[in-house]
Structure formats: C-alpha cells, structure tokens
Amino acid sequence: MSVLTSPRSPRHWDPNWPGHRLFVEEPLRLDCGVDFGPFTIAYQTYGKLNALRSNAILLCHALTGDQYAADPHPITGKPGWWSSLVGPGEVLDTDRYFLICANVLGGCMGTAGPGDIDPASGEPFALDFPVITIRDMVRAQKRLVDHLGISSLFCVTGGSMGGMQALEWAASYPESVFAAVPIAAAARHSAQNIAFNEVGRQAIMADPDWCGGRYLLAGRQPARGLAVARMAAHITYLSEAALHRKFGRNLQDRHAVTYGFDADFQVESYLRHQGNIFVDRFDANSYLYITRAMDYFDLAAEHGGSLARAFTGTQTRFCLISFTSDWLFPTAESRAIVRALNAAAANVSFVEIETDGGHDAFLLHEPEFFKTLGGFLSGCAEHRGLTRDQQ
Amino acid sequence: MSVLTSPRSPRHWDPNWPGHRLFVEEPLRLDCGVDFGPFTIAYQTYGKLNALRSNAILLCHALTGDQYAADPHPITGKPGWWSSLVGPGEVLDTDRYFLICANVLGGCMGTAGPGDIDPASGEPFALDFPVITIRDMVRAQKRLVDHLGISSLFCVTGGSMGGMQALEWAASYPESVFAAVPIAAAARHSAQNIAFNEVGRQAIMADPDWCGGRYLLAGRQPARGLAVARMAAHITYLSEAALHRKFGRNLQDRHAVTYGFDADFQVESYLRHQGNIFVDRFDANSYLYITRAMDYFDLAAEHGGSLARAFTGTQTRFCLISFTSDWLFPTAESRAIVRALNAAAANVSFVEIETDGGHDAFLLHEPEFFKTLGGFLSGCAEHRGLTRDQQ
Structure with missing residues (x-):
C-alpha cells in the first residue's frame, strides 16, 4: 500500500566523485566546546582566482544542498x-x-559528518559526531578560504541555510567579506521552523532502521523515516499558490478517485517521489545534524x-533578497535583518521578489532575482575594481 | 534519544463509555459503491428536543474530534x-x-470504523473497511436524525471537517437544514492540505507496527508513525504568530542549548507531547480513512x-465563519463558498474573525467567534419561532 522506499543500502561518500578535498590538520574549536579534527572539507571551484585574490565568491548551500553548485550531482546526475x-x-x-562551494560540516558529500x-572507535561517528552550529560550518569554511590564500572574499551568498551562513560570515569575519547576499534567510530560526x-x-x-543512529554499522538505512521527513519539509518549500497551480486536485493517471490509499492525486505522487529520490542521495544522520x-x-x-x-562597524555591502510567497523564511525575517543593519549604519539594499515560487524560489529561474543578484554583484565588482579586463 | 512513544497496546472502543448507540439495520450505499451495514452510530445529546422537534442542532466534529462535544473525554478525561x-x-x-453530536463513520469512538x-472475516476490518467520503458521513448522520424523528434540523454546524459536513448537509438535504454554520472550512480540500x-x-x-493495516490482529499499534503524523498536522493547526508568541525560541527547563537531540526548545517538547498523547486516544487506521x-x-x-x-434553490440560512490567521483553511476558502451562495441567491452572512489562533481558533475561547455564532443562532431561532418560553 505504501510506496515509500523499503530499507536499502546506505549511501556512502565516494572518493571518486569529482572535486577537491582539503585535509584540515589543526582541530577546530566548536561551539559545543569540542576540539574537532583533523577533518576533511570537500569543495568545488568554478572560474579562476585573479592575481590579487580579490574575486572569490563563496557559495553557501542549503540544508540538503552540497558543493556541486554547478556540476551534475554525482549520484543523481542532475544539474x-x-x-x-x-x-x-x-x-x-x-x-x-572565482566561485567556491564547500560541503558543510556535518554533511554527507565528503566534508566531515x-x-x-x-x-x-573505528566505527562511523553516528550520534558521537559533535552537534555543530552554523558558526561552526563557517569556521570550517574559513579554514578553506585561508588555505586558498584569500584574505578577503569578494562576496558570500546563499539561500535559506546558505543565507544564514552568509550572515554569520559577515558577523564573524567582517574584514574578510566585501559583500554579502543572504537570500530567503533569517537571523534566527523561528518556532514554526524548529517545529x-x-x-x-x-x-x-x-x-x-535508524537503529539509534548506528544504521551504517548495521548495514541498514532509515529510508522510510527520511522520506517522510523530506515530504513534510518539501511542502514548506513551496507556496500554496504554486501547489494549486501545479497540481490543484488533479488526479494521477486516472479519471476518478480509486477509493483507496494509492496516490490518487498528483500532489501525493509528486511528494512520494520527492521522498523516494531524496533517500538515494542524502544521509539520515546528516539530516538530523544540519537541521539542528x-x-x-x-x-x-x-x-x-x-x-x-x-x-557594528561593518564595512560589508549587504543585499537582502526575499520572495513574496516564501512562508518558511518570510519577508519579515529579511526586514528584521535590514532594520538591524540600518541601526548599525551598514550599507544595505533589500529587494523582495514577487513570485509564487515559495521558499524554493532561490533555486528556480526567477528573472527578477537573477537581475537583482547580478546587478548587485556588478556594482560591488566595480567598487572592488574587478573589471573584466583585469581578470 | 527519541522520546516518541514506543509501541503500546492498541486502544479499543469500550462499551462502558457514556452515550447512545444506534444500530442501523438497513445498509448504506456509499460513494465507493459498497452497501455498508448493518452498522452502529455512537452519539451524544445535550438539552431536550421540543414538542415540534424543531430545535435540534447537529454538531459535526473535526478530523480527530468525536461525539463528546461537551462531556469529558472517556479516555483522556479532558473537557x-x-x-x-x-x-x-x-x-x-x-x-x-437540542444538541446532537455523532462520531463520524470511519471513526474510532463507537461508530463503525x-x-x-x-x-x-471475524477479524478487524483494517483496510477492508470501505473508503468513505464526507457525503457518506452525512448519509450516516441522516439515518440518526431520521431515527430521532427530526425532519428538519434547526442548524448544522462544525469547524474544519465539521464545516465540510455542514456544507454537505445543506447541499444533500436542503429541506432538512434550516440553518448552516460552516466554520474554518472549505468546499474542497486544497493541494497543500492533501499534501x-x-x-x-x-x-x-x-x-x-502498522503491519499493512492489520496491527490490531497483531496486538500492535503504529504509535510512532501516528505520533509523527499528529506532530506534522498540529503545526498546521496553529498560526506562526501564535507559535512565536507562545514558544518563540524559549528553551525547555534549561538555560542553554544542550548540543544534542533532546527537546531543547519548548516548541519541540510541546509537539512531542501532542504526538504522544494523541496515540492514546486515536486509531491509526481511522486517521487514514478520515484524512482520505x-x-x-x-x-x-x-x-x-x-x-x-x-x-440551487436553497432556503437554508448560512453563516460562514473564518479566522484571519488560519492558513490551513484560509478565509479565501470561505469567500469562495460565499460567492457560490450569492450566485445561488442564498441567504448568507460571512464573518472573518481577527485572531492569531490559527485554524484551531474554532476550538478556542474566541469572544468574537462566540458572539457571531450565538447571534446568528438567536436570529435564526426567532425566525424558526424558537422562543425560550416555548421550550
């Protein structure tokens, strides 16, 4: 009756996946008090670092994203x-x-998790992995940026949790962030989002099959639980209007309801599919750690x-971007950040993009969003002296 | 680590619970084509039916409600x-x-489910129970109302799924419904709600522990799955504003986060509690059938x-009530019903109540809501000739 995936072999990071790896020798002091390391950071780069090392943009990924910002995903093959x-x-x-994108600390695509x-113990960390924070993720990224010899990033940007990291970067390392673009983000997770x-x-x-977190050792995977988690989260990424426009009450490959518990409605079939494909590419414990x-x-x-x-005293140029139909990280959250930046006399612009794309709009082809981000970056590039000729 | 309840004994309906039972001999033709029955309807009444049998109000309960509209719940003891x-x-x-409230068809509090x-088979129906519809629930209630000798209900009312039933009553048995008050309802379930x-x-x-639906036979109960279902649903019953006001990012009995997966935040503790207490009073398969x-x-x-x-041609007096912060059955859904009633030249009033109570506002002490419902009923009672003296 349920078509959610049965337990299958857990997915492992594969050393043959494309990309770079940085082995960080010096342990990292985490917010929880643990000195963690040595550890590995897996990352991708696009473009070339210029001679002045002044053109680097750090792309920060969201909860279930990874370092493959512009490459095909090594498991799914998707762009x-x-x-x-x-x-x-x-x-x-x-x-x-020069674009840099690293898998976050706690992730499952090559960075320590x-x-x-x-x-x-010689066994998978499971719940013995320390609970990490957004600031810990940023601390790890700082090691990578230092390793690349970049003292000042031209920009840090990302959507959702990526936007949280952009904010954290600007707050923790203001001298290292020329510009920051937090998209569809918030300065704190709301009660509804925690829920x-x-x-x-x-x-x-x-x-x-979660086995108290030790499913890898047991050769199992909590695939059904992870799929349900993804289904619930996926609803929050979409707007009610988009769900209505895309699916409404349309039936899935049938002319009438079947009076049963199969996926009669397209929206059910779509959600089950989202749950099923997610478990092939994501690790359940990483999901616990990153949501935390x-x-x-x-x-x-x-x-x-x-x-x-x-x-306080920030010289970073900020551009906040939100989307009208995003109810997970609504515009009010971005406005609160803008108010704080104004109170700090920061250089800040703010654009709310009209769309029914919901929270996921930062991953969609939204022309106004593209124009806003592109325009802001070009303006900052001029101030930074990044003309194309100098590249 | 997880504090969600472990599997426990399934809850059974208890013949010693207070209330009335009607044994319906003549099978009911359901929307799915099955002739179902004989079957039982469990119901409660409050007040007295007058001599003209003209003062009956049918209260229709929501998804996880039951016939105990104004009695302590026989399991939880709550009002x-x-x-x-x-x-x-x-x-x-x-x-x-004279108030009547019956457990819906498919329920788990004494009506057939x-x-x-x-x-x-001599075994619990489980998934052999026919898939029922809101119209089937109403058909069953009509049998009860006929049995009570009431040819015309003074009013049919209820919130959420109860409002759906009130609409269905007015549409299916217009001559039997003097007034109808659908609250926080919709004329069709949206894609987001189906999701x-x-x-x-x-x-x-x-x-x-769901065991393909046959958990009763196995002496088990899918308590953890049902608790997760309840947790997800519960979020949709509350407004973001109320969650923020009640819980915000407050910690639960601690001064700092624990860097773990315990319920650090009050909102987590609250949700887990909601999940845990729900499985003591509700049946998992009933949850499947009623959501369907x-x-x-x-x-x-x-x-x-x-x-x-x-x-078309309805003589029923309608009062639609919605709540500003209800995002599960938003005001737009009630407005769509009002527009349709206007197009049918029906007698309809519509009130949107300002509250941050969310969808659950119909269960809360909302003075404006009480005043609206009470006022509408009093007005209708005068038209119906229901003076207090005549009672």
Whole structure:
C-alpha cells in the first residue's frame, strides 16, 4: 500500500566523485566546546582566482544542498543547484569571479559528518559526531578560504541555510567579506521552523532502521523515516499558490478517485517521489545534524541579544533578497535583518521578489532575482575594481 | 534519544463509555459503491428536543474530534471540544436547543470504523473497511436524525471537517437544514492540505507496527508513525504568530542549548507531547480513512463542477465563519463558498474573525467567534419561532 522506499543500502561518500578535498590538520574549536579534527572539507571551484585574490565568491548551500553548485550531482546526475546562475557571462560570471562551494560540516558529500569513521572507535561517528552550529560550518569554511590564500572574499551568498551562513560570515569575519547576499534567510530560526525540523527528526528517529543512529554499522538505512521527513519539509518549500497551480486536485493517471490509499492525486505522487529520490542521495544522520544547526541559529543571541551589534562597524555591502510567497523564511525575517543593519549604519539594499515560487524560489529561474543578484554583484565588482579586463 | 512513544497496546472502543448507540439495520450505499451495514452510530445529546422537534442542532466534529462535544473525554478525561460553547444560557444553549453530536463513520469512538470486526472475516476490518467520503458521513448522520424523528434540523454546524459536513448537509438535504454554520472550512480540500494529509498517512504506513493495516490482529499499534503524523498536522493547526508568541525560541527547563537531540526548545517538547498523547486516544487506521475522506471532498465536483449548483434553490440560512490567521483553511476558502451562495441567491452572512489562533481558533475561547455564532443562532431561532418560553 505504501510506496515509500523499503530499507536499502546506505549511501556512502565516494572518493571518486569529482572535486577537491582539503585535509584540515589543526582541530577546530566548536561551539559545543569540542576540539574537532583533523577533518576533511570537500569543495568545488568554478572560474579562476585573479592575481590579487580579490574575486572569490563563496557559495553557501542549503540544508540538503552540497558543493556541486554547478556540476551534475554525482549520484543523481542532475544539474547543480545553481547551474542556471553559474557560467561565463552568467549572473555568477565564471569569466569574472572565482566561485567556491564547500560541503558543510556535518554533511554527507565528503566534508566531515556523522557518517565518517570516528578515529576513536573505528566505527562511523553516528550520534558521537559533535552537534555543530552554523558558526561552526563557517569556521570550517574559513579554514578553506585561508588555505586558498584569500584574505578577503569578494562576496558570500546563499539561500535559506546558505543565507544564514552568509550572515554569520559577515558577523564573524567582517574584514574578510566585501559583500554579502543572504537570500530567503533569517537571523534566527523561528518556532514554526524548529517545529517542522523536529517533525522530520522524529520521523527519522521513529524508523526502526535508524537503529539509534548506528544504521551504517548495521548495514541498514532509515529510508522510510527520511522520506517522510523530506515530504513534510518539501511542502514548506513551496507556496500554496504554486501547489494549486501545479497540481490543484488533479488526479494521477486516472479519471476518478480509486477509493483507496494509492496516490490518487498528483500532489501525493509528486511528494512520494520527492521522498523516494531524496533517500538515494542524502544521509539520515546528516539530516538530523544540519537541521539542528539551523534550529540553533540565532545571530542576535551570539551578540548579547542585539542583532545590530552583530554588525557594528561593518564595512560589508549587504543585499537582502526575499520572495513574496516564501512562508518558511518570510519577508519579515529579511526586514528584521535590514532594520538591524540600518541601526548599525551598514550599507544595505533589500529587494523582495514577487513570485509564487515559495521558499524554493532561490533555486528556480526567477528573472527578477537573477537581475537583482547580478546587478548587485556588478556594482560591488566595480567598487572592488574587478573589471573584466583585469581578470 | 527519541522520546516518541514506543509501541503500546492498541486502544479499543469500550462499551462502558457514556452515550447512545444506534444500530442501523438497513445498509448504506456509499460513494465507493459498497452497501455498508448493518452498522452502529455512537452519539451524544445535550438539552431536550421540543414538542415540534424543531430545535435540534447537529454538531459535526473535526478530523480527530468525536461525539463528546461537551462531556469529558472517556479516555483522556479532558473537557469536550466545544464544552465552553455548550450549556444553559451559553452560545449553544441547552435550555433552548437540542444538541446532537455523532462520531463520524470511519471513526474510532463507537461508530463503525476500520477497527471494528468485519462480520465477513471475524477479524478487524483494517483496510477492508470501505473508503468513505464526507457525503457518506452525512448519509450516516441522516439515518440518526431520521431515527430521532427530526425532519428538519434547526442548524448544522462544525469547524474544519465539521464545516465540510455542514456544507454537505445543506447541499444533500436542503429541506432538512434550516440553518448552516460552516466554520474554518472549505468546499474542497486544497493541494497543500492533501499534501499534509499524505505526509501523515505515509508516516503511519511507514511504521512497521502498522503491519499493512492489520496491527490490531497483531496486538500492535503504529504509535510512532501516528505520533509523527499528529506532530506534522498540529503545526498546521496553529498560526506562526501564535507559535512565536507562545514558544518563540524559549528553551525547555534549561538555560542553554544542550548540543544534542533532546527537546531543547519548548516548541519541540510541546509537539512531542501532542504526538504522544494523541496515540492514546486515536486509531491509526481511522486517521487514514478520515484524512482520505477530507482529501476526496469537493462539493463542486459532486454538482457538475459548479459550487453554486450545489445550493440551487436553497432556503437554508448560512453563516460562514473564518479566522484571519488560519492558513490551513484560509478565509479565501470561505469567500469562495460565499460567492457560490450569492450566485445561488442564498441567504448568507460571512464573518472573518481577527485572531492569531490559527485554524484551531474554532476550538478556542474566541469572544468574537462566540458572539457571531450565538447571534446568528438567536436570529435564526426567532425566525424558526424558537422562543425560550416555548421550550
């Protein structure tokens, strides 16, 4: 009756996947107090670093994204999550900028995460992996940026959790961030968002194949729990209007309802499909850790309760972008950040894009969004002296 | 790590629970084509039926509600879901009206549902129970109303799925409904709502203790799947504003986050609690069947695609009530019904109540809502000649 995927072999990171790896020797002091490391960061680059090392843009990925921003995904073969933005002459112009995208700490695509082998036990970390924060992810990225010899990033940008990282970068390393573009983001995770994340985590942990987190050792995978988590989350990424426009009450390959529990409606079939394909490319424990990092994110709390204080004296140029139909990270969240930046006398612009694309609009072909991001970057590039001729 | 409830004994309907039972001998022709029955309807009444049998109000319960609208729940001991509305001199004035509330077909509180014994097999129906619709629920209620000798209900009302039933009553038995008050309802389930229901169903069906639906026979209960389903649904019942006001990012009995997967945040603890207590009072298969009935509901489709046609020539007095912060059944859904009623030249009033209570506002103490419902009923009572003296 249920078509959600049965337990299958867990997915492992594959050393043959394309891309770079940085082995970080010096342990990282995490927010939880643990000195973590040595560890690995897996990352991709696009374009060329110029002689002044002044044209680097750090792309920060969202919850279930990864470093393959503009390459085909090594498991699914699908185009990278920002492929349509990246390339010669595109918004993220590889003739002009050097793009870096790293898998986040806690991830499952090559950077250290709960699926890695714990040197202390010789077994996968599972829940012995330390709970990480957005700031920890950014600390790890800083190591990578230092390794690449870049003292000042031209820009840090990303959508959703990627936007949280962009904010954290600007707050933690202001001298290293010339411009920041947090998209569809927030300075703290809301109660509703924590609630949705908790549903996903409970769905995973309720799956007996989760095995208390030690499913890799057991040769199992909590595929059904992870699929349910993805289904619930996926609804929050779309607007009600888009769901209505795309699916409405349309039936799936049938002319009438079947009076049963098969996927009569297209929206059901679509959601089940989203759940099923997700488990082939994502690790359940990484999902727990990364959602937790989002829940813990509260930039004001890191600065004595004042968001403005997080940006005191900042020289970074900010552009905030939100989407009208995004109810997961609504425009009000971006406005709160703009207010704090204004209070800190920062250089900030803010654009709300009209779309029914919902939260996922930052991954869609949204011409106004592309124009906004491209225009802001070009303006900043001029201020930075990044003419094309100099590349 | 997970505090969601472990499998426990399934809950059974108990013949010692208070209330009335009607044994319906003549089978009911269901929308799916099955002739179902004989079967039982469990119901409660409050107040007294007058001599003219003209003062009966049918209260229709929501997805996880039941017939105990104003009695303590026999399992939880908590007050009935509309206790604050029911009583002498209250909005649903038991000195004036005779209130009837029946457990819906497919339910688990005494009316025939998937947990009942299938006479054909001698085992619980499980998924052999026919898939029912809102119209089937109403057909069953009509049998009860006929049995009580009531040819015309003074009013049919209810919130959410209860509102769907009120609409269906007015459309199917217009001559039997003097007034109808659909609250926080819709004339068809939206794609987003179907999607959320599907997440809940998949969470249940993904639980190995669901046993392909035959958990009662196996002496098990898909408690964790049902709890996850409830958690996901519960978020949709509340507004973002109320979640923020009630919980925000407050921590649960601690001064700092624990860097773990315990319920650090109050909103997590609250949701887990909601999931855990739900499985003690509700049946997983009933949850599947009743959500399915909601998904299938499309009143216009039952009338050749025209909602107005569902109400052609109606003499029923309608009052539609919606809540500003309800994003599950938003005001736009009620407006669409009002437009259709206007097109049918029906007698209709419509009030949108300002509240941050979300969809669940119809279960909360909302003075404006109480005043609206009470005022409408009093006005209709005068037209119906229901003076208090005549009671």
